Amino acid sequence: MTDRAPQPVDRQLPTEESRDLLALVREIAQREIRPRAAEEEDSGRFPREVFTLLSESGLLGLPYDGAFGGGDQPYEVYLQVLEELAAARLTVGLGVSVHSLACHGLAGYGSKEQQSAHLPAMLGGGLLGAYCLSEPAAGSDAASLTTKAVRDGEDWIITGTKAWITHGGVADFYTVLARTGAEGPKGITAFLVPGDAQGLSAAVPEKKMGMKGSPTAQLHFDGVRVPDSRRIGEEGQGFTIALAALDAGRLGIAACAIGVAQAALDEALSYARDRKQFGHPIADFQGLRFMLADMATKIEAGRALYLAAARLRDAGKPFARQAAMAKLFCTDAAMAVTTDAVQVLGGYGYTADFPVERLMREAKVLQIVEGTNQIQRMVIARHLAGPETR
Numbered sequence: 001m002t003d004r005a006p007q008p009v010d011r012q013l014p015t016e017e018s019r020d021l022l023a024l025v026r027e028i029a030q031r032e033i034r035p036r037a038a039e040e041e042d043s044g045r046f047p048r049e050v051f052t053l054l055s056e057s058g059l060l061g062l063p064y065d066g067a068f069g070g071g072d073q074p075y076e077v078y079l080q081v082l083e084e085l086a087a088a089r090l091t092v093g094l095g096v097s098v099h100s101l102a103c104h105g106l107a108g109y110g111s112k113e114q115q116s117a118h119l120p121a122m123l124g125g126g127l128l129g130a131y132c133l134s135e136p137a138a139g140s141d142a143a144s145l146t147t148k149a150v151r152d153g154e155d156w157i158i159t160g161t162k163a164w165i166t167h168g169g170v171a172d173f174y175t176v177l178a179r180t181g182a183e184g185p186k187g188i189t190a191f192l193v194p195g196d197a198q199g200l201s202a203a204v205p206e207k208k209m210g211m212k213g214s215p216t217a218q219l220h221f222d223g224v225r226v227p228d229s230r231r232i233g234e235e236g237q238g239f240t241i242a243l244a245a246l247d248a249g250r251l252g253i254a255a256c257a258i259g260v261a262q263a264a265l266d267e268a269l270s271y272a273r274d275r276k277q278f279g280h281p282i283a284d285f286q287g288l289r290f291m292l293a294d295m296a297t298k299i300e301a302g303r304a305l306y307l308a309a310a311r312l313r314d315a316g317k318p319f320a321r322q323a324a325m326a327k328l329f330c331t332d333a334a335m336a337v338t339t340d341a342v343q344v345l346g347g348y349g350y351t352a353d354f355p356v357e358r359l360m361r362e363a364k365v366l367q368i369v370e371g372t373n374q375i376q377r378m379v380i381a382r383h384l385a386g387p388e389t390r
């Protein structure tokens with residue numbers, strides 16, 4: 001692996017404050033995150049202390065209201081922070097994105113009392129969140145979820161199993177979507193469940209292809225009792241809350257994908273300048289030069305696409321179609337770029353001596369989470385052509 005830090009990306013940032021913020025993030029990434037990434041991903045160690053440090057540095061609540069402990073940053077800044085974190089280690093970048101997703105419901109739909117009671121600890125008080133929508137039999141068709149919440153006086157009793165939960169078993173709070181009414185999207189309600197709730201337990205984490213430092217686990221809700229004061233939004237509003245969070249979350253995945261792709265390109269460039277064959281650095285050969293040029297172009301195009309969607313969101317305009325496009329394009333780009341980076345390194349690219357094989361394994365998951373790329377295409381097509389009539 002190359003020890004030198006990658007060149008900073010040439011970024012468009014709106015304020016002096018945001019430029020300082022990105023410099024701080026790069027510093028933390030180079031000092032605390034990047035040097036340990038390979039070893040801890042290999043051993044599957046979750047870097048909980050990094051999230052504590054990020055919280056203490058004001059980096060876990062960036063796009064949220066400063067009145068509740070957030071960072072008051074526009075999405076175009078928050079996403080570039082995510083990109084830098086993911087370039088250092090996807091487990092951290094994606095972890096911050098998932099935490100932000102878990103805060104979205106309460107920040108957007110909670111009452112002022114709920115927000116005052118919970119948000120400061122969630123956004124800047126060291127807590128870590130998780131988002132529980134998927135179930136073993138309800139993945140892409142999330143509206144068919146069956147985890148139940150039944151009213152019992154002033155409380156709700158939640159029973160069922162959630163699947164694939166990032167931070168499952170290590171989170172301090174869970175935003176949980178559960179069925180409180182009829183079948184379909186209108187019978188779903190959102191709840192904020194504390195991590196130490198009685199009856200809540202996590203299975204052994206999944207054995208994954210990559211991102212092994214990020215625990216992904218099933219969560220069992222065995223009669224978990226939560227007061228009605230922890231219901232987010234109205235009864236039956238849960239699916240709307242879940243989808244709104246995912247629109248924003250998809251931009252986070254897009255930014256993480258560009259971070260992973262940029263890290264792979266940086267490694268490929270560094271190697272191609274050093275490695276000699278036929279008496280020349282391999283970076284001299286047109287076959288590789290064109291490949292590197294295509295990789296860089298995909299990254300710049302992806303960054304421009306997620307930033308365009310972010311700026312729509314920051315301006316209060318609809319951005320769901322562009323968010324789906326950004327998620328689709330950036331994650332496909334990351335898969336292509338990381339695969340090409342392995343090719344640039346030749347045999348060494350296929351070994352764990354260099355990070356590109358890990359980056360390739362990590363890129364794959366981004367085409368699956370928060371709506372697979374098939375689902376993104378369905379979302380985009382619905383915006384273009386309206387709902388399917390069959």
Ligand SMILES: Cc1cc2nc3c(=O)[nH]c(=O)nc-3n(C[C@H](O)[C@H](O)[C@H](O)COP(=O)(O)OP(=O)(O)OC[C@H]3O[C@@H](n4cnc5c(N)ncnc54)[C@H](O)[C@@H]3O)c2cc1C
Nearest residue numbers: 131132133134139140164165166216368369370371372374
């Ligand atoms: C590492 C990891 C972390 C995750 N973290 C979380 C989390 O924190 N919270 C959470 O709630 N979920 C999480 N997920 C779940 C993730 O969102 C789901 O895996 C994803 O939505 C797909 O669901 P599924 O795995 O059940 O696949 P399925 O829905 O069974 O899909 C299987 C295949 O069929 C395709 N497909 C399905 N329906 C259609 C259709 N109508 N048209 C065309 N193709 C279709 C899919 O694209 C896919 O290729 C995580 C998953 C992973 C792997």
